[in-house]
Amino acid sequence: MTLVTSLFNIAVGVFVAVLFFFNFDIQNKNLLIYVLTPLVVLGLVYNLLLARPLIRKREFLAKYLQFFFVVAEAAVVVYFTGGTTSIWYPVFLILIMAGSVLGFSAFFINAGLVAVLYVGDILASLATSEQQLNVSSFPSTIAAVIFAGLIAYTTEKYIHSEKPEQKVTADLESSKMTERLMLGSIADPVVGINSDRKIILMNEPAQELTGWDMHDALNLDYDQVFKLRDQNDKELNEANDPFSYVLENHRPVSSDKLTLLSRDKKRSALFISVGPTSDNEGQPTGAIAILRDISEQKALARERNEFISTASHEMRTPVAAIEGYISMAQNPNLAQIDERAKGFLDKAHGSAIHLGKLFQDLLSVSKIEDKNIKDRRAVFNISDLVLKVSAEMKILAQQKGIQLFTHISGADIKSEKVIAPTYLVNADESRIAEVLTNLIDNAIKYTDEGNVDVEIEADQSFVTIKIHDTGVGISEQDQKHLFEKFYRVDSELTREKGGTGLGLYIARNLVEMYGGSVWVESSPQKGSTFAFKLPLVKM
Amino acid sequence: MAKILLVEDDISLRDVYFARLQAEGFELAVASNGEEALAMAVKERPDLIVLDIMMPRISGFDVLDIVRTTPEIAHTKVIMMTALGSPTDKERGEKLGVDKYLVKSQVTLEDVVTTIKKVLEAPAGGSKEPVVGKPEQANAPQQTPPPAPQQPQGPAPQNPQAQ
Numbered sequence: 001m002t003l004v005t006s007l008f009n010i011a012v013g014v015f016v017a018v019l020f021f022f023n024f025d026i027q028n029k030n031l032l033i034y035v036l037t038p039l040v041v042l043g044l045v046y047n048l049l050l051a052r053p054l055i056r057k058r059e060f061l062a063k064y065l066q067f068f069f070v071v072a073e074a075a076v077v078v079y080f081t082g083g084t085t086s087i088w089y090p091v092f093l094i095l096i097m098a099g100s101v102l103g104f105s106a107f108f109i110n111a112g113l114v115a116v117l118y119v120g121d122i123l124a125s126l127a128t129s130e131q132q133l134n135v136s137s138f139p140s141t142i143a144a145v146i147f148a149g150l151i152a153y154t155t156e157k158y159i160h161s162e163k164p165e166q167k168v169t170a171d172l173e174s175s176k177m178t179e180r181l182m183l184g185s186i187a188d189p190v191v192g193i194n195s196d197r198k199i200i201l202m203n204e205p206a207q208e209l210t211g212w213d214m215h216d217a218l219n220l221d222y223d224q225v226f227k228l229r230d231q232n233d234k235e236l237n238e239a240n241d242p243f244s245y246v247l248e249n250h251r252p253v254s255s256d257k258l259t260l261l262s263r264d265k266k267r268s269a270l271f272i273s274v275g276p277t278s279d280n281e282g283q284p285t286g287a288i289a290i291l292r293d294i295s296e297q298k299a300l301a302r303e304r305n306e307f308i309s310t311a312s313h314e315m316r317t318p319v320a321a322i323e324g325y326i327s328m329a330q331n332p333n334l335a336q337i338d339e340r341a342k343g344f345l346d347k348a349h350g351s352a353i354h355l356g357k358l359f360q361d362l363l364s365v366s367k368i369e370d371k372n373i374k375d376r377r378a379v380f381n382i383s384d385l386v387l388k389v390s391a392e393m394k395i396l397a398q399q400k401g402i403q404l405f406t407h408i409s410g411a412d413i414k415s416e417k418v419i420a421p422t423y424l425v426n427a428d429e430s431r432i433a434e435v436l437t438n439l440i441d442n443a444i445k446y447t448d449e450g451n452v453d454v455e456i457e458a459d460q461s462f463v464t465i466k467i468h469d470t471g472v473g474i475s476e477q478d479q480k481h482l483f484e485k486f487y488r489v490d491s492e493l494t495r496e497k498g499g500t501g502l503g504l505y506i507a508r509n510l511v512e513m514y515g516g517s518v519w520v521e522s523s524p525q526k527g528s529t530f531a532f533k534l535p536l537v538k539m
Numbered sequence: 540m541a542k543i544l545l546v547e548d549d550i551s552l553r554d555v556y557f558a559r560l561q562a563e564g565f566e567l568a569v570a571s572n573g574e575e576a577l578a579m580a581v582k583e584r585p586d587l588i589v590l591d592i593m594m595p596r597i598s599g600f601d602v603l604d605i606v607r608t609t610p611e612i613a614h615t616k617v618i619m620m621t622a623l624g625s626p627t628d629k630e631r632g633e634k635l636g637v638d639k640y641l642v643k644s645q646v647t648l649e650d651v652v653t654t655i656k657k658v659l660e661a662p663a664g665g666s667k668e669p670v671v672g673k674p675e676q677a678n679a680p681q682q683t684p685p686p687a688p689q690q691p692q693g694p695a696p697q698n699p700q701a702q
Contacts, residue, residue, distance in 0.1 A: 321555055
């Protein structure tokens with residue numbers, strides 16, 4: 001549509017130019033013609049190409065220019081049609097008014113002008129040879145010409161320049177409505193603050209959650225209404241307040257670690273997601289937070305973990321008894337059984353031990369997921385721990401007929417005295433021992449011949465422990481999932497070896513808890529290297 | 540042969556330990572709760588107490604505490620054998636002066652037997668004060684008992700590096 005209008009307007013412009021060319025009488029050197037001709041052409045070009053986008057941008061100068069050009073056009077009409085009393089003058093006025101009212105001013109004015117000029121010119125030249133402006137009526141002509149411009153200008157102003165304003169107000173109204181509607185429909189509490197940390201909006205659920213009425217809460221500091229507490233039930237500080245973070249960094253942040261103290265001192269565990277808001281120019285204006293009361297989920301998770309924990313504890317005694325009885329049945333000094341029964345009992349014994357291990361792993365997992373592990377960090381020398389654990393695991397390796405070597409930055413501790421370099425890390429020693437035991441145990445379990453090498457190396461900031469084996473190796477596909485919960489490489493071998501599918505998951509969680517990472521490199525049939533690194537404590 | 544007091548409220552498990560340790564030739568006394576355990580300890584004067592923690596009335600921790608503060612039985616060796624596997628519980632036992640802390644179902648019956656023999660063989664004086672004084676040294680990460688329990692005066696159990 002706009003293309004058609006534009007093309008039409010351009011065609012009209014060309015037509016008007018041609019008309020002017022033919023009407024230009026070299027004999028009749030009226031000054032008005034010299035002034036008006038370029039003005040009308042300019043007005044055409046302006047109306048066609050520039051006026052609308054400029055007016056849309058609310059440049060009022062653009063309006064005055066339009067007014068000026070309409071005046072020029074009116075002058076031309078008056079000149080060509082023989083004065084203000086000509087019938088074509090009111091036609092012109094009606095046309096520009098209609099054009100202005102309908103909002104197609106450029107189109108209508110040009111079309112109308114062409115019609116007026118064309119028809120008026122032909123009729124005038126037929127009816128009279130007198131084409132000259134009557135000089136005596138000059139003041140009334142000027143008034144009429146300006147009046148034409150005013151009509152166009154005021155129509156435009158009252159109908160169209162007001163319309164955008166009305167539209168803005170209407171938009172604002174409806175966007176406020178939408179906002180209210182949306183906020184009202186969101187079942188989770190929503191709160192908005194400005195950059196001065198004052199509350200500017202709160203939906204119904206937010207009012208319920210906090211126990212504050214919107215009217216009371218408005219313009220209060222958010223931390224007066226949203227009394228957030230951290231995991232240790234302490235008030236938040238700049239460092240762990242998500243609102244402060246967002247106001248400062250203009251980046252969204254979320255947390256599920258905070259609790260909220262309502263006006264009547266009720267506690268709710270929260271999931272909170274805060275995002276920055278900005279104005280049209282992208283300047284930060286505050287923050288919007290969506291909160292969710294996750295007390296129930298948290299309680300459920302806690303109950304679940306407690307159940308796992310209690311169940312695992314309670315089952316330990318009977319499992320120990322089962323293991324004990326089987327063990328005694330297997331003991332030739334205590335019981336007489338035939339070979340077949342021994343075979344069955346060996347399997348039963350293996351399963352009982354597996355069950356015991358599973359309890360331990362389930363307990364570890366429920367604690368890790370509950371974030372319930374007491375942070376028992378202490379600085380210790382990991383070299384000593386590696387030596388200690390691998391010395392213990394050496395027995396297991398020897399039982400399987402493979403060798404376990406420990407290398408500390410190239411040194412070999414098979415020799416009697418080794419001065420191990422000190423690598424201090426800040427972690428729970430018994431947890432790291434659990435990780436080490438787990439990884440070395442795996443290496444031994446899946447290596448039938450060859451050896452397992454435990455290596456310690458360090459750079460400026462990390463100490464890395466690598467456990468190489470010459471075992472079966474792991475396919476690339478399995479490597480990706482190895483550290484996931486309950487993931488087990490599905491093969492004859494893993495079923496035979498037993499395992500809970502939790503060991504590596506626990507290892508990853510523990511190592512990551514202390515700021516480290518764990519990974520695996522492996523090629524099938526050649527062996528695997530499991531490694532983890534922990535940040536070094538600077539001495 | 541050494542005398543062992545077995546304190547365990549689970550009948551099956553008590554039965555298992557009793558039979559197995561009897562087969563090793565130990566002299567045995569049993570108790571099924573804390574009160575009974577203390578009475579037996581004073582009466583029987585065992586060399587070693589294998590002690591459960593979660594028992595009705597007096598818990599294993601309390602029993603241990605009382606044993607360690609009762610002069611005539613203060614030097615009795617104590618192995619805790621419990622379902623409580625958390626580091627906090629273990630630390631608590633070590634602070635009270637336990638000689639070895641084992642978690643049920645994490646060690647096999649044979650492991651228990653090996654550990655008992657080893658603790659009994661350890662020098663009498665060497666197992667109390669140092670454990671109380673330096674709990675972190677007893678904080679061995681694994682309960683896997685080293686083999687070769689036959690070596691008299693062998694390496695101290697808390698020093699795996701000696702191997």
